[in-house]
């Protein structure tokens with residue numbers, strides 16, 4: 001932790017640079033100090049001079065780290081300097097949240113509750129939500145939830161939030177039959193309790209409507225934050241060189257390759273190291289619209305969702321037409337997910353799926369549906385519409401088991417599902433907890449920042465659950481060894 005500790009005197013003695021306000025602050029303007037995360041190199045100061053409206057210059061004139069190799073990202077992560085903000089923040093702090101999935105959105109809503117304004121940046125071209133994706137294909141239209149299917153509730157704070165969504169008509173209970181479908185067509189319904197919830201028009205509309213009635217949450221979309229720079233006591237965010245604003249505190253509300261790259265040269269090595277410990281599964285999603293209903297195995301009820309067991313290429317199949325519209329006529333829109341093991345074996349770059357792989361995967365997944373339903377090979381009707389997608393960073397397979405990570409010296413935190421588990425509830429609880437912690441941190445006048453450090457060194461442990469996440473009360477019968485095998 002020595003890299004974190006910097007007295008004001010060491011700063012003063014090094015500083016030939018004057019500290020002047022950028023804008024009117026009643027308190028002194030925050031200064032920014034960089035130190036190396038390795039103990040060998042010494043301090044570097046980032047000035048607090050007024051910048052006359054110019055955007056921050058990049059430290060060491062480094063180019064964007066995007067597009068660099070994994071090895072170079074790793075090297076940067078472990079050798080980058082650590083930023084330390086010293087003086088108090090402005091009276092009216094502004095939090096920048098990078099990621100508008102469940103975690104980032106709930107973080108913003110929870111900050112508003114305690115009177116703190118925020119701006120949420122999200123890359124989504126079609127809407128907010130990240131892995132709460134809903135795809136609508138016109139003109140018919142065909143509708144598919146193509147990541148999160150439904151959620152359950154176990155935590156009282158999440159229950160409160162869910163009740164408010166129910167009151168506003170954003171979600172409802174999914175009353176349809178869900179069960180486990182064993183290879184060969186043996187279907188076992190799951191109990192109707194605990195309640196299962198879905199977005200009334202799909203998951204993405206739920207995400208899009210969350211910030212709609214807020215006064216202190218600003219949403220910027222589509223926007224891909226490609227750089228974080230500490231300067232003049234603030235975090236400056238930019239998208240490919242275009243400034244996106246300056247913030248007193250930042251929240252990283254996304255994970256995976258994108259977050260690793262963003263953090264690799266940010267001045268937050270402790271956060272970057274924790275993020276790099278995260279392992280994510282890969283899952284193929286096949287969206288398929290059928291003219292006729294799928295053949296339900298004899299003796300089974302007409303189920304709307306099934307966790308598939310004993311089939312390598314399929315872990316879940318869900319009927320969106322029934323779930324969202326109780327519609328039992330054509331088109332029948334099904335979302336079919338692969339297992340994580342199948343996803344890992346057939347992983348390709350998700351932005352550039354070779355057509356041969358797409359064909360192979362689609363065939364294997366449709367054969368998997370036949371096997372699950374217990375019908376002869378090649379007897380399944382062909383979907384008249386289909387779309388294949390790879391979730392290359394689908395679900396966390398390990399977690400530190402703490403609600404968030406916060407670096408008080410760098411005035412930055414992370415929230416997301418993976419900190420607690422692998423579902424929407426974990427993501428929401430993580431966003432909520434981080435917001436409250438930021439509130440406490442800001443209210444404390446930042447007297448003893450080290451007291452607010454959370455999760456910077458925690459170990460990670462494997463996560464158990466279904467291949468598409470954890471559902472309290474609907475625990476998986478998956479073999480934990482199989483899950484460890486993914487790491």
Ligand SMILES: Cc1cc2nc3c(=O)[nH]c(=O)nc-3n(C[C@H](O)[C@H](O)[C@H](O)COP(=O)(O)OP(=O)(O)OC[C@H]3O[C@@H](n4cnc5c(N)ncnc54)[C@H](O)[C@@H]3O)c2cc1C
Pocket residue numbers: 098099100101102103104121122123124128129130131132146147148149150151152223224225226253254255258259262283285337391393394395415416417418422423424425427468469470
């Ligand atoms: C196939 C699949 C099925 C699932 N099924 C279920 C289910 O049935 N039930 C359940 O509870 N959970 C399910 N999950 C898990 C659930 O979707 C996630 O746990 C949850 O959505 C994670 O939310 P998050 O906010 O942590 O992250 P995300 O949803 O990933 O949000 C991160 C956001 O940040 C954005 N972003 C990334 N980089 C940047 C950047 N540089 N600048 C700006 N924005 C950026 C991303 O575009 C994204 O919108 C499923 C997941 C998958 C993949």
